[in-house]
Structure formats: structure tokens, C-alpha cells
Amino acid sequence: MRIILILLAGLLSIHGFGQNCDCLANFKFLENKISKDYAGFADKVNSSTIDEYNKIKEIYTLKAQEISSIKRCELLLSKWLEYFNDKHLGLEITKNIYWTFKKIDSTTVLFRIPTFAWEAKPLIDSLIKSNLETISSTPILILDLRGNGGGIDYSYLELLPLIYTHPYESKGAAWWASEGNIRSFEEALENGTIRKGFEEETKELIKALKLNPNTFVTTDKEDSVKRDTVFKYPLKVGVIVNDFCASSCEQFILAAKNSEKTTVFGTNTLGVLDYSNSGTADMPTENIKVRFPKTRSNRLPEYPIDNIGIEPDVRITLPDNLNLKSEVDEWVLFVKEYLEKELEQK
Template sequence: MLKKILPLFPLFLITNVQAQTCNCKESYQWVKKTFEENDAGYAYILKTKGQQAYELHNGLTLKKVEKITQLDDCLEELKNWVRFFRTDHFRFTKTKEAISVQEAAGNSKPVRDSQFSPEEFKKYLSGKKTIEDIEGIWETRGSTVAIKKHDGEYRGITLSAVAPAWKAGDTKFVIKADLKSGTRYLSNFQPKQVDKVRVLGKSVLQLDDLILKRVLPGVADDKGAEEYYLVKTATSPFGYKRDSSTVYVHINSFNYENKKAIDSLLKALHNTIVSTPNLIIDLRDCQGGSDVSMEKIIPYLYTNPMRSVMAEFYSTPLNNRIWEELSKRADADKEEQETYGKIASLMKSKVGQFVNIFGKDVEETNLDTIYENPRSVGIIIHENNFSTTEEFILKAKQSKKVKFFGRKTGGALDVSNMIEAVAPQGNFVFEYCISRSLRIPEFPVDDMGIHPDFYLDKSIPENEWVNYTSKILNYSRRAH
């Protein structure tokens, strides 16, 4: 059953990128026209919010883009324009050519501490009797950073880095002494404000989306901090038997390319899962992917038939190119190619219409086996869950075994199946959606998100979420 289309190709050829500056008005007009004519959610939101509000929004945007000459500023304003329709399920990405032009034109230089001595700093650390602050040596995604307090602030100084542009002694970030804000230096050494600093346990430090793990001084930290670091840095799914009553699994992505890794992990853990009363599935930072990647998880949750509402696709000449592309993909088998070819022909005959290519409005999952274990399943969710992950959540909510923990999801599911279009100037890619769920308007998810059964408030730090979920599952098991 085709429910989510395979990874897609850009629909325009990339043109030459001449300079770091851009014609933002021209880019805005192209994005506006492309979105109005092709996005599956455009007409629905326009009807909801009204033409007058839309025209006012367009007028304000036009005044802003006429004054913008820098690409980064332009893309931010284009994002603000699309947010009239939804907060997510669209994307603007600079092309490699544009990034190269920006880097060539950039004149930022690293802030370097030539006096810093790693050896002296390690000797200094060895003399500290207690760990009272964040001074130490930390690692992040293959790079190491020394954090030293100097002149009332903490400086993160590069010791080694994966990126060749970074050299030993370059300042990676500066954090204020109160650990509430600071400054990071990006790959082009441009400064960026850090809005949120979090110290989790004694071994994990998070600066917005940058996460570090303490290497020196060594600490025997709690399992929660270690798990949280793995969750935030994992590039593949992982799992293990956490204790005598709980199996823990983290799914980092439902991308089609990740299906094999998910299936392999579940196969390796199968006997453990079906002989253990509790299962925790951690979906933090799992942003979406393909429905086929969730198939092997469903049997562990299943207690009764599960219904999934289908989607319909918007037919336009631009959108329909993707079906032709898919029918010619070398990695698709003959049956898939024929299926996509038939869809392409159908869509061409229905230009300007929404088309249900599935032949039914609802798909129902019926399984023969209901596992005795796990008896209780806790699924951890938060605001960085979108798209297919939310589809999985809607399906899992129908199980009598499942409870959800965390915060509400991001809300990007009503319109979906993003495809790419490259701007005429060749400096960015715009992704929009070509399908609309048959759930709307009765059961919307976009912008509202899906709420957990157990809201984990700010007094429960994220490195304690798994512990808290495990505790509640054990209470539930004892109650039965």
C-alpha cells in the first residue's frame, strides 16, 4: 500500500548563483506564486483566515522584501510569509552553490586564544576537588572543547574538530556566568546568540541545539543524563533492556533509509520485548519519514483494530512531475514503476483537483496476534515530532496498552508529502506539500499538535523523562 511517497527530487534545474546578494522581491513573488498554485493546504487556510487577512499579510511582506538584499534575511522573511498558512511542513534550504558564494564572500575570522594550553588546563582540572561548575573538557559529535572560566564568563575553546576550518584554540562559544545565555560561533565563524543553556546532571551541557558530554573530570553520572546525550546525538535507532521490568527503544527517524535499522533493532530485541512487562519508545527528535518504517513496531502495541485516515493529492502540472520521476526511478521495482505510471496518468487527467490515489478513505490494521508482553507501553513525545511521527502517534493512541509522556507535538500532518522546487535564482530550495488529509476539518493536527496523556512540566528535566515514564508504567502494572 502506497501511503507516503518515496524520497523526492528537485523539480527545477539549478541555475548559476552570481552573488551573495539576492533579489528578495523576485524570490518572494516566485514563492508566493508557486505556493498559491501548488500547495495542498493553501485554499483550505485561505478560506479559514479570509482573503482580507491574506492581502494585509502580503502587503506587509512586500514592503519588507523590497528592502532586503541578503539571502539569509530574505529566507527568514519568506518563512514568515508561509507561516500565515502553517508553522511547519515547509522548508527553505540554501543550495550548495549559494553557500559556497557566501563562504567566499564572508570575512569572519575565528576568535582565537593563542595563549591557551591544553596541558596546563588538564593539570588545573586534576587539582579541582569537586565539580561545582562546567569547567572541564567536553565532546560533541567527534569534536572536543575545553570550557574554562575567564573574566566572569565560560569560554569554550576548540581542542579538536571534525570540520577542517576549526583549529585548536578557536573559540567555539562563550557562556555567561549565570548560565542563562551566551554566544556561539557558526561554521563560518559568524556569532549567533544562545538563548537557552541547560546543565543536565553533571555530564551533559546543552546550548540550544548543541549538546556536549563531559569527558574530564570524569563523573559517575546518572543513567538519565547518559541516555539523554545518546538521544540527542544518535544517528541510528538503539535500544536495550533498561531494567528487569523495562525495555527502552529510541527511534531517531522514520526515514525510509532508516527502516532496515529499525527492523534489525526490533528483531534483535524481540524475545526481550515480548518477555518484559514494560516498553518505552522514545521519539524525541524523530521528525518524520515514511509510514513503512513504523510497520514492525505496531505488533508490540496492538490490542485491537487500528484505523488510519488516508490523504488526497493535489493535481497541478508542477506537482504531477513527481509521479513521472517516481515511475522512472532505478531503485523502484517493476511493480512500483507501473503503479507510479498509472498514478501519473490519473493525476494528469485531474488537473486542479484533489485525487485520492489509494482508492479508499480509511486503512484498517488487523493483526492475528496480541502479545501478552509488553503489557504497558510508554511513548515519549515532544514539540520536535512532526509528520509521519504524528501519524504513528495517532495510530498508537488507539492501543489500550499505550500512554504518551512529554509535551505536545509540533503539529505538521494535515498537509504533507513535501516536494522540492529550486528558485529561479538558484540560491535556495523551497519545499511545500502536495497532499491533504481526509481528517480535516473535523480532526486537525497542524499547529495544534497532539497532546500527551502525561504532561512532563519544566520541573521534570528532560534527562529524567525516561525515569519518570518507567516509574508511571510500574505503578500502572501494579494497579492491574
């Protein structure tokens, strides 16, 4: 994969990601490129600012040494670029990850899912339905979620029965019952912008919020997840993540970790889950909206995820790959071989 540094109107590639990402090497490249080729460098870093610049450079050098994954490295480098206060400077990560469903061999099925966006649900459901016989007769299922920035929990619901092994408790989230949040739900009902099939549920939520103003309200009637069917196959499920996995992708990982079949491979996820279910509000100036979460996870304060991420069960330190089509790359082979060995030991 590559990170693209935008310098004025030009594009420069930053290569060399290893151990997922060699962030120190990328920071050194970036600092050298900016100091030599950025037209504004001499104006920004001069005799009166050089000491401050060198101190900041030293701090970021130390921070970069501690980072070994792509997204977190990009966040760090972007923060460093803010020193120059130039909107022409920026980083951009390119991702070319394709939807993939394929039977690798007699033991393993690969299902690559790059997003849980609302519009992705029909495709996810269709791929599961049309390939259910294959999934339910093959020992290993690999769910590759690299690059999946989330979407909505509704999109992954049909995946859960495939990996279910026993009842578990789902922590859920609580809604903040502010006057503004209540009004936004009422307006959504009046305007017909509530997703079809969720109207009655929204009305019940409004009632509960009005009864408990300015508190957190949990509307889940039952936190226990229990299903009637446990599929014999797959025997093992490997879920692959990197630190692009966020929001609904992370919520899926929490659910998947309740399955005795499932092992999570890769890196820490991004850590964007403690506050979710975002709403928007119009600002006084036309065409500007503010977005803000309306729910707080019931995991808090004991089990925070924001800015930490979810730890994988098995860490992968191979170079990351964000240009995935239908190929079986090193990460998938690592997971496949790991799970095959586990099956041999049973």
C-alpha cells in the first residue's frame, strides 16, 4: 500500500511500510521531504522557531518509534504537519479493497468485507444466502475486515448466526435523553426520515427518553443473546482486522469474540466505539452541520475502547496490504495455516 503526501498541487508516494508499518522510517522520510522541498519551510522554520521545531521533531521521532500500524502512523504524521499551519499540506491513504467470496480449497472459505455501510447490507446478505451451503460445510471461515471503517450494526447481523456457539451478554448502549435529542427523533418521525420498519421502535425510544430527561436511557429489553441453532461448520472462524477497523466493525469484533469458534487476528482496531449513533444539527450558518454521538456504551467506564482499540487474539506483524482484490495474501495464508494447525490438534 502507499500513503500519498499532498504537497501543494503535487503528489508524492511514501513507501516502505513493514511490521505492518515502519512509522519511524515514514516520519524521517516526511520530515526530510518537507524540510528540503516544501516551499514554505524556510518561512515557517527560521532563527526564531528552529529550537521549537527541533523539540517537536524529537518528540515525534520518539512517538513514531512506538507505532507499527498504518492508520495510527497516518494520524501521527498528520498531527505533525499541523505545525506548519498550511492547508495545502496533508496525507491521504489509498485503499483498494474488493469484495471477495471464494473457496480457497477444501478446508477454507474467504469472505472479504470492506465496509458495513447501510448500502452494503443487501450484498452481504446475498453473498451469505447464495453461499450458505459452502460456508456450512467447510471447516474454516476467514472474515477479512481490513480497511473496514464500519457503518451500521444492522449490516452484519446475518454473519452472527454463522459464528454463534453459546449464549452471551451484549452490553449495548444508553441514549442521552436531552431535549434536543428527543426533538430530533420527533422531527425524524414527522418528516418520514426514520428507516422503514423502525418507526415503532423510535416511538418507544422517545417515550423512554421523555420519562428520564437528562439521563442515560437503556432501551434494550434483553441483553442476553441466545440463538436456536449452532452450525457444526465452520469449525474455526478467523477474523482479520487492522487499525482501520472502527465503529460498527469494532462492534462486530466484540460480538465475534463471544464465539468459541472465533479467533481475531491482526492489529489493534482504531478505537472509535465508546460514543456512537451519531446525529446532526444545523449550525447558525447555512450549509454547516455539527455531528455528535447520542449514545454511550454500557461498557464504560470499566472497558473503554476509544483511542485504544480492541486487541487481537493473535497479532500479525507482516506488512499490511490495502490493495486487496481476490488474492489470498500473506495475512490470509497466516490465518489459514494457524487455524489448520489448531484443527489438527483437536
